[in-house]
Amino acid sequence: MRRKYICAMKTIFAICGSTRNDSANARLIQAIGNFLPEDFVLNIWPNIDQIPHFNPDLDSDQQSAPEVVSSFRTVIKTADAILICTPEYAMGLPGSFKNALNWTVSSASLTKKPTWAIVAAVQGEKTFSSLESILQVLEVDP
Amino acid sequence: MQLISFIGSKINKNSEIIDEDTLDAVQKNLTLLIKQIKSSRPF
Numbered sequence: 001m002r003r004k005y006i007c008a009m010k011t012i013f014a015i016c017g018s019t020r021n022d023s024a025n026a027r028l029i030q031a032i033g034n035f036l037p038e039d040f041v042l043n044i045w046p047n048i049d050q051i052p053h054f055n056p057d058l059d060s061d062q063q064s065a066p067e068v069v070s071s072f073r074t075v076i077k078t079a080d081a082i083l084i085c086t087p088e089y090a091m092g093l094p095g096s097f098k099n100a101l102n103w104t105v106s107s108a109s110l111t112k113k114p115t116w117a118i119v120a121a122v123q124g125e126k127t128f129s130s131l132e133s134i135l136q137v138l139e140v141d142p
Numbered sequence: 143m144q145l146i147s148f149i150g151s152k153i154n155k156n157s158e159i160i161d162e163d164t165l166d167a168v169q170k171n172l173t174l175l176i177k178q179i180k181s182s183r184p185f
Binding site for chain 2: 010025028034036037040081114117118121122123125
């Protein structure tokens with residue numbers, strides 16, 4: 001009898017906290033992608049600054065979330081793991097990145113999701129601590 | 143979770159990590175993540 005082997009690709013979804021075109025954090029994500037085994041694929045969210053300002057009124061029983069937010073939640077939910085690389089802006093998380101995370105709270109998109117978070121910054125301790133707390137609230141699998 | 147300092151000088155324009163300590167730390171954490179993914183159940 002012939003056996004069938006199914007090689008299931010694993011997906012890591014990367015979110016870069018920087019909105020810069022040539023950010024060091026984006027380059028770090030690319031560098032990590034180069035180390036992945038063949039059965040892993042790295043997908044990178046291209047435009048965190050295109051996610052609208054968080055507003056619970058836009059995500060209620062009366063109104064479904066904006067399309068880009070739904071897409072963002074879907075790629076998180078379907079990924080096997082999340083990679084976050086973010087800089088520190090003014091002693092905290094970049095606003096665009098925190099805004100994107102806010103949209104994932106009610107959908108519980110990150111719950112129990114294996115997550116590797118990197119704060120790549122000149123200092124970064126405060127952002128690191130803040131991100132750690134936020135990811136606890138989001139109940140990721142650290 | 144990982145904190146990397148002075149990132150700009152540790153990654154070149156070709157997205158290569160040029161600092162050995164950073165490279166080691168990244169590879170160790172990536173290995174842990176891969177193990178975690180492979181051992182986690184779909185939910």
